Amino acid sequence: MLAPLIEADSYSVTDVRSLGFxxxxxxxxxxxxxxxxxxxxxxxxxxxxxxxxxxxxxxxxTQAVVIVGVSNWNQQSSLWDRARMMLWWWxxxxxxSEAADxxxxxxxxxxxxxxxxxxxWRA
Numbered sequence: 561m562l563a564p565l566i567e568a569d570s571y572s573v574t575d576v577r578s579l580g581f582x583x584x585x586x587x588x589x590x591x592x593x594x595x596x597x598x599x600x601x602x603x604x605x606x607x608x609x610x611x612x613x614x615x616x617x618x619x620x621x622t623q624a625v626v627i628v629g630v631s632n633w634n635q636q637s638s639l640w641d642r643a644r645m646m647l648w649w650w651x652x653x654x655x656x657s658e659a660a661d662x663x664x665x666x667x668x669x670x671x672x673x674x675x676x677x678x679x680x681w682r683a
Contacts, residue, residue, distance in 0.1 A: 561639070562643060565647065565650075569654070589602075590618045590622040593622070593624075600624035600625065601653075604626060604628055604629065605628070605629040605633045605634035609665070610626075610628070625665075625666065626665045627666050627668050627678070628668060629670065648672055649668060653666075661680075664680055666679065666680055
């Protein structure tokens, strides 16, 4: 839904289904994207990724930047609310991910009180 707006900002966005990677494990997905030479900025609500050693290792080795939606991101049933918040946070997501070291997790909060750089977690 947000792709046309994001692409107007000179970025491309895709989801795993359109790449034919639906159902792939996160580790296999990161490896497949790296093999294709795609710079990886993954957006997920899977907060447990940073606790799983094999996934942290994959983030570090593939040099991905992972944006993790925390708090209420995965509790929102409304696609419109999630899209609104993603659009709200988009400039901060871009700025924070471009400044992030490869192999970094960034925490994306569910609040709209002000934009500040995303909190970083090293893989």
